[in-house]
Amino acid sequence: MHRRTFTRALTALALVVPLSAAAPTAFAQTTLTNVSYDPTRELYKEFNAAFAKSWKAETGEDIRVQVSHGGSGKQARSVIDGLNADVVTLALAADIDAIAKATGKLPADWQKRLPHNSSPYTSTIVFLVRKGNPKGIKDWGDLVKADVQVITPNPKTSGGARWNYLAAWAYGREANGGDDAKAKAFVAELFKHVPVLDTGARGSTTTFAQRGLGDVLLAWENEAYLSLKEFGEDKFDIVFPSISILAEPPVAIVDANVDKSGTRKAAEAYLKLLYAKEGQTIAAKNFYRPVSPDLAEKADVDRFQKLKLVTIDKDFGGWGKAQSEHFGDGGTFDQIYKPN
């Protein structure tokens, strides 16, 4: 009798197994894979729908854009390890440089192929503080006050964190008459106030906003505005520091991958649309600074404040230099950061 029950159990299992195995998606359709960084989730959700519509209007074909989000450095690592990205839209040029160098799947001068350093939108680094700014944080100098806890992601894996780091460095440099040693000491002091390093910008935002850790979040401007929108304007304030950095998140086609999957045309159209009216409008709407503001809605563009911004190329000698100097093995970040 026991055996019959057992046989029945086995039969049930045998019936369920092939059913569930047969069900997964097997339909063919042109798909385009965009491997992106952490805070662009909402941006590309909206943009992908717009692109699918425009592609359908132009070619009559259905297209599906699949995305993957994560810390920019981690995403680059995945593409290097074989993640089949048609386009990469990462947080900074150094991560796409890394893909080009490690795989040769796109040329070393990829950044010259599209206007504005291949960045269809820019952003900067601002502070998100709790409503009413209880710790009185006005500028970078206030971040190293004794009772202040700072939330920022890990510069090794996150692109936003590297912009944060360099913006802090730029402040330290300016406050000390251009002295890099003193700037380094300031950044070292700042990281003593960081209790936890998440792998990506979105992880840090949820740590700060949802889990309630820390007094100030060093955030992408777009991420800070989005937090106000998602969690309510009565929860947080945005503080604009005296100086920050022009963050240029670049986009690129991964040549070897699009040629293999025959998606070059779609990938090119995808990036082109980012620079066109649709892309610029959606970027501005999602709090990214469009490189052609006249193409976006004026009301969206007018939300952005004018800030004093340093640039990666002029002030840090470009990403090639900044990446190895600050974030490579034994770079300044390794020298100053000791987990506490």
Add this chain to the structure above:
Amino acid sequence: MPADPRQTLPAHPVAAGASPTTEPIAVRLALITVALAFLALFLVLPLIAVFAEAFRNGVDAYFASFDDPDTWSAVWLTLGVAAIAVPLNVVFGLAASWAVAKHEFRGKSLLVTLIDLPFSVSPVVSGMCYVLLFGAQGYFGHYLQSVGVQIIFAVPGLVLATIFVTFPFVARELIPLMQEQGVSEEEAALSLGAGGWRTFWSVTLPNVRWALLYGVLLCNARAMGEFGAVSVVSGHLRGQTNTVPLQVEILYNDYNFVAAFAVASLLAGLGLVTLVVKSALEWRYADQLASGRRH
């Protein structure tokens, strides 16, 4: 001098029905309270929290959370991965435990240690190993690319990682039971003229069937719930390589908290069902599970 038998009796014989423990009632109550508080804090509260968050905006919002094709493809993918990994583990587990329990050979203890390896290796490390082996920059990367096979960041990678972390579950259930049962029944079957397969199907397998189901159950729960190893090899392509646990993380990071907890409640539900079936098996077929499972 013979001892006085009365001296060996307790001064106050335990009355019939009284507790055999001697601790004061206060100590017992304190211990029970601590144990219950611990259980409530670490098991019951989180479970309630999952469902409370999932239903925070009402039942409609809960069901609306499943109106997302990416979530459904995550569910199908998880079922598919388990449907491949679990049967393979049944075969491997049966073969391994049969070899270990019924035969003597050199290197047996090494084999047992190897079977336990996934318990002691961090799942993230196992995922990394597969990336090292099969990633584009890995040892077999060039060959795999030249033949156009994608393992990492695709379903085969997810299956491999899942098989690795669930490997011990079936074998661990079967080995002690088979060892306990010994080889006498098999010897009897062989001496009556049955062949190897016949002996296996008619004697060995029926003897361990409930333990096998028990192992399958645990194996399946782990296969569907695994996060670390699959996270490393997934690539997180939405609607493509995200299993249910990964989808929960994505929804949470998309500020989609209700949906995140709604999907998490699926996993919690799976856990509860597993628990119930597991308890039923333990209660009904205790004598046919390994002695460690009896109570």
